Amino acid sequence: MRNQLRISLLVTVLAAVATAAAMGAEWRLDETPAQTGEWGFRPADGSDSAVTPPGFVWRPQPQARGYELQVSPEAEFRTLAYEAKDLDLYCHCPPRVLAPGKWYWRFRAKDRDGAFSAWSTARSFTIPAGAVRLPLPGRQELMARVPKDHPRLFLRPEDLPRLRERCKTDLAEPYQALVRQCEQLLKKPPPTAEPKKYEPDMVRGSDPWRERWWGNRVYTMEVLDSAATLAFVRRLNDNEACGQLARRLLMEAARWDPKGATGFRYNDEAGMPYASRFSRTYTLLYDLLTEEERETCRRIMGIRGREMYDHLRPMHIWKPYNSHNNRAWHFLGEVGVAFLGEIPEAEDWVWFAMNVYQNAYPVWCDDDGGWHEGLSYWRSYIERFTWWADIMRSAFAIDAYRKPYFSQIGYYPLYLQPPGTMAGGFGDLCGKLQSSGNVPLMQVFAASAGNPYWQWYVDQHKPLRPTGYVEFLRGALPRVAPRPPSDLPTSRLFRGTGQAFLNTTLLDAGQNVQVLFKSSPFGTQSHGYDANNAFLLYLFGRPVFISSGTRDSYGSEHHSRWMWHTKSTNCITVDGEGQVPHSAQSRGAITRFETDPGFDYVAGEAGSAYGGKLKRFTRRFLFVKPELIVIHDLLEAPQPSRFDWWLHSPEAMSIEEGGRVLAGNGQGRCEVAFLEPRGLTITQTDRFDPPPRPRIRLTEYHLTASTPSPDTRGEFVTVLRPYRGDARPTGTLRLIAIEGGWAMEAELSSGKAVVLLRNRPGARLEHGPVSTEGQAAAVRLDPAGRVVDSLWNNRPPRREGP
Secondary structure: OHHHHHHHHHHHHHHHHHHHHHHHOOEOOOOOOOOOOOOOOEOOOOEEOOEEOOOEEOOOOOOEEEEEEEEEOOOOOOOOOEEEEEEOOOEEOOOOOOOOEEEEEEEEEEEOOOOEEOOOOOEEEEEOOOOEEOOOOOHHHHHHHOOOOOOOOOOOHHHHHHHHHHOOOOOHHHHHHHHHHHHHHHHOOOOOOOOOOOOOOOOOOOHHHHHHHHHHHHHHHHHHHHHHHHHHHHHHHOOHHHHHHHHHHHHHHOOOOOOOOOOOOOOHHHHHHHHHHHHHHHHHHHHHOOHHHHHHHHHHHHHHHHHHHHHHOOOOOOOOOOOOHHHHHHHHHHHHHHOOOOOOOHHHHHHHHHHHHHHHOOOOOOOOOOOOOEHHHHHHHHHHHHHHHHHHHHHHOOOHHHOHHHHHOOHHHHHHOOOOOOOOOOEOOOOOOOHHHHHHHHHHHHHHHOOHHHHHHHHOOOOOOOOOHHHHHHOOOOOOOOOOHHHOOOOEEEHHHOEEEEEOOOOOHHHOEEEEEEOOOOOOOOOOOOOOOEEEEEEOOEEEEOOOOOOOOOOOHHHHHHHOOHHHOOOEEEOOEOOOOOOOOOOOEEEEEEEOOOEEEEEEEOHHHHOOOOOEEEEEEEEEOOOEEEEEEEEEEEEEEOEEEEEEEOOOOEEEOOOEEEEEEOOEEEEEEEEEOOOOEEEEEOOOOOOOOOOOOOOOEEEEEEOOOOEEEEEEEEEEEEEEOOOOOOOOEEEEEEOOEEEEEEEOOOOEEEEEEEOOOOOOEEEOOEEEOOOEEEEEEOOOOOEEEEEOOOOOOOOOOO
16 A cells, blocks of 8 residues: 555656656747748737738747747736637638737747747737728638538529529620630530640750640640630530530549649649639539549549648748749639538648738738739739639638738739830830730729729720630629829839839820839849839830840740849949849838929939949939939949949930930930930940840840949939920030039920939038938929929928938
8 A cells, every 4th residue: 555655656746747847848939030031920020910900920830730829918918818729820810800009919839749839929019090800710610601512613502593694684795705605615625635744855944845834834724714614604504515515624634644744743834723723613513523523523633732732831821922832822722612521631721721811912012002023923913813802702701802902902003004005114024015904903903992093094995805704703893983093193102012103194105204113122033023223214105214135934044144134124233243133132122202293203222232242322213294304323332343324225226425325115215314424435235145045036225334434432413304206305404513412404395403412411402592401302493493393492301311
């Protein structure tokens, strides 16, 4: 008995020691601040949240098998307002709102043995009054909202009777267009042989490789988009022939190797459309498939879905800046919705997709509506997201457009491409985009936001006829009464992406003088690789000064060594070298922006983007609308250097005496006056280094204005005078050295402009009727010499820098 007591006592003591040891062995979290390419702890400490509740995101912990989150109105967490346990992802959005006020949040992790880490640092955030209510329903509730029956993507079973009736009334035209597509497919169905893989001797990125890579995407979409269209029309009119052809296309595509030529890891450009279109066809055809056929589809999509999920889940929410992954996640969500309850992991895929949307999307912007990767990728990626938004609405009854970004999204194309503009700004594949290409998305956003200016933009272009089943379903969106943007400022800053669009009018590109300027906190990464402090000039809807080159193949010699290089943009190189290419660390910043009817001003700083070759590169634009654009550049280098000022144009430029250059495109012409420094060496070539691949025929012109001798400091004062046709400005243009900087006098078509530019910190500038303690100031004088308009005259601008 005594031995048993001793043993019992020993067990008790050992258990107590083990418990104490476990408590003492509490492991510490990795709270290293976010590095380049990481989303970061959200909401950031001390930040304001535009939504309530915010999405909480933290650094994933390698040994973690789960997490807990706490939210409190107190930094000491004596009371809890919200708590979540057993979280499997390193993010969470609560299912209920938080009240306006200051809050604190923290998290901890649990390892595979159930031991908890210490609590994280407490981070504060504030929810202002008026924050958008955007809770995420809990996992069980979210899944319960998805129909048990099919179809589940874009529409629900109960929607079908109403849609069938509307095919006879207001949706008759788009319905008949779909019927005609199906009639053509019945006459000539697409081939369904499995696409070929790359040949062993194909060099990645070569033209033959590219043809196979992209060709397999096009082929896959032809097969499965055709199947989805046929299946959709069959749901509307019970056409047996459409259903049977869709069934055949679906099941023949199901025979393709899921890890072969169309596998996600092998070729995601084919794998992503396969996943989404296969899932759409499956859910539309569900009632026509045998159970054996359904099992085949489930098996195939289980393999494909797992491959996508295993690729995305570990790090995408923490590292969300991979371009392709930013559409793969919602295609995975489509698979999950279509196969929910039929593939065991499908629920995980849906939950993951909704957590990406809620906590880490969109990423190439902030709430002001801009887009870092450029208009081409904005169109293609946002268009794909709108499909997921439609699915969120039908499957979950969630309005994806409630995110603040979507309340501003239409201003990006409105200011970048006023109606009739024939070029698309900064970014990959943007040079030849036309404003009409924005209409499909603007239709959706005008209706979703009820924005009359965006509807006006749509109406200024030729209406587009619906072409597919998605457009058919969107035909029921409410129409908004249009309103011209004549009461809006003509220029706008998208600070989150570091782009400013300066316009003289938003109403008609044919009357517009437009300057586009970039100095971005996103740097030169991904498809937004144009140099910081670069600019573009569009006159009357056509480009005059451009980002040069063409993407012959992504990452090719020409693409990577010319287009990713600063020398391909209207910017400045140092001893022939540019900014760190294609890098998130090659950052710029717009330090000042001001707009009013008579003047625009924007300034950027990009010295740090040059990887140590510059200590400073300040570029300032002062736009005396519409006929005078003054560019003031200040550079500092750690050692004497040559500075080259670049210009690129689609037409040959004329170099004249006295530092004058003439450029143009169509009716839009521009005189460039290099006023400072004197003695620049100005040269022009039509050669690229390196050139595009031989199959590309491209001629563009590249001008450099090089400083006469190396120096640690550089300063340029350059004036652009745009005009139409042969109406070249004839008035005088004078640059006068004054204490602390420069005064410039320029005759205008009516009257005169006087501009002050500061080049010495703290100096007060004075000349004639103008004075300022700021970086710049300007006045417009009438022919009698009276001041009729001014920018910062006799006062410093707010938040002025050196």
